[in-house]
Amino acid sequence: MDFKDILYRRLVKYAKVDTRSDPESKTYPSSKNQLILGGMLVKELKSAGVRKTGMDKYGYVTGEIPATVSGxxxxxxxxxxxxxxxxxxxxxxxxQLHRNYGGGDIVISKKLGVVLTPKNCPELLKCNGEDIVTASGDTLLGADNKAGLAIIMTAAEYLVRHPEIKHGKIKIGFTPDEEVGQGVKYFNVKKFGAEATYTFDGDVAGAIEEETFNADGVKIVIKGKSVHPGTAKNTLANALRVAADIVSAWPENRLPETTENREGFIMFTDLKGGIEAAELSGIVRDHDLGELKAMERHLAAIAEEKRIKYPLADIKVEFKEQYRNMGPVIARRPEIMASLSAAIRKAGIEPRIKPVRGGTDGARLSFMGLPTPNVFTGGYNYHGRYEWVSLDGMNKSAEVLINLVQEWAKK
Ligand SMILES: [Zn+2]
Incomplete structure (x- = not known):
């Protein structure tokens, strides 16, 4: 299966519409151009023969391909x-298209000195001989997630043209505002009517994601006691100093800058206050819920130590749930990952399951009742000028989608 030309044409077409979402916006979707691209996609889905296409007032684009198997x-x-x-x-x-990558540097812009090198991005070396797409040095590429749009559109068109391929009913959805964490805010899971969904929003070929962090927020409120510094001996409690002491007491090997893979952390994100009062906020993250709770107990123990050290200060620690790992939700339906792995192997690559060090829309959907792992698109270095995507990776991804619907038809 070779879809590279059409995938490239689609990627370029979508990349030309500036669909940056806006965290400051009060509207939904947060930027108008998302509706423009949405409108283009509705037309394209229609001309590809996808049924029941449309865009709702929130900017959700949906479509349907009827089943080719009965039962x-x-x-x-x-x-x-x-x-x-x-x-x-x-x-x-x-x-820009850099054909037949040879393993060296890719000059994205000579003028701006933007050079992609395997030294900083070893993932590139997995793409020897492949065709790589980048932007031109002063913008992102937007392969996150326009590669995903192109892959789904292309695979859908292929499936419509090949009714001999056996599959059940397929639902397609293009969603706004993922990058500002609002992608599924108004998504109607019931109306969408799927039993399981896959986001095509991952990175290099083969990578799939079924796990996110468990995430809590932490707030520590400290009340001090202000006294004239000249006569403060044994009567002053400086809330600011207590807060700083708590921050520095947290172990160095449990920070985002010192952890990777499945290691959890606490990051303090904000400290405000003075002598009278201080407020410290942070985030707690771990893939394992037991480990997350253990870190929270550790932080609470540090606070207890400080209560003894600063008896005049009042220290309150509060944790608040933010989101949970979708892994256990997806694991309840083992066929979701099993069919994905089979579809990837059928495309000639070995699937690599890796945990997301963050949250995804799929995690929110999973807890809304729609289990949703994430599939590779072939891209990398998202959100910046060094973003790239392999057309061969995109091609594999489209092939995986086509294999995947056939795997499900065997169920
Ligand atoms: Zn994305």
Whole structure:
């Protein structure tokens, strides 16, 4: 299966619409151009022969491909997001195609000195001989997640043209505002009507994600006691100093900058206050809920130590749940990952399951009743000027989608 030309044409077309989402916006979707791209996609889905296409008032684009098998077959959905990250410019994106990558540096812009090198991005070396797409040095590429849009669109078109391929009913959804954490805010899981869904929003070929962090927030409120510094001996409690003491007492090997893979951390994100009062906020993250709770007990114990050290200060520690690892939800339906792995192997690559060090829309969907792991698109270095995607990786991803619907038809 070779879809590279059409995938490239679609990626370029979508990249030209600046669909950066806006964290400051009060509207939904957060930027108008997402609706413009959404409108383009509705037209394209229609001309590809996808049924029941449309865009609702929130900017959710949906469509459906009827089953080619009779009898009971699970309805499967595919999702990608329309917006790109607000972290880098998305205006006037000019994709460049670097054919037949030879393992060295890729000059994205000589003038701006933007050079992609395997020294900083070893993932590139997995793409020897492949065709790589980048932007031109002053913008992101937007392969996150326009590669996903192109992959789903292309695979859908292929499936419509090949009714001999056996599959159940397929649902397609393109969603806005993922990058500002609002992608599924108004998503109607019931109306979408799928039993399981896959987001095509991952990175290099083969990588799949079924786990996110468990996430809590922490707030520590400290009340001090202000006394004139000249006569403060044994009567002053400086809330600011207590807060600083707590921050520095947290172990160094449990910080985001010292952990990777499945290691959890606490990061303090904000400290405000003075002598009278101080407030310290942070985030707690771990893939394992037991480990997350253990870190919280450790932080509470540090606070207890400080209560003894500073008896005049009042220290309150409070944890608040933010989101949970979707892994256990997906694991309840083992066929979801089993069919994905089989589809990837059929495309000639070995699946690599890796935990996401963050949250995803899929995690929110999973807890809304729609288990949603994430599938590779072939891209990397998202949200910046060094973003790239392999056309061969995109091609593999489209092939995986086509294999996947057939795996589900065997169920
Ligand atoms: Zn994305």
């Amino acid at each position: 009971k077959c699970p309805v499967i959905g595919f999702l990608a997001h329309l917006d790109t990250s607000p972290d880098a410019s998305g205006k006037n994106v000019k994709p």
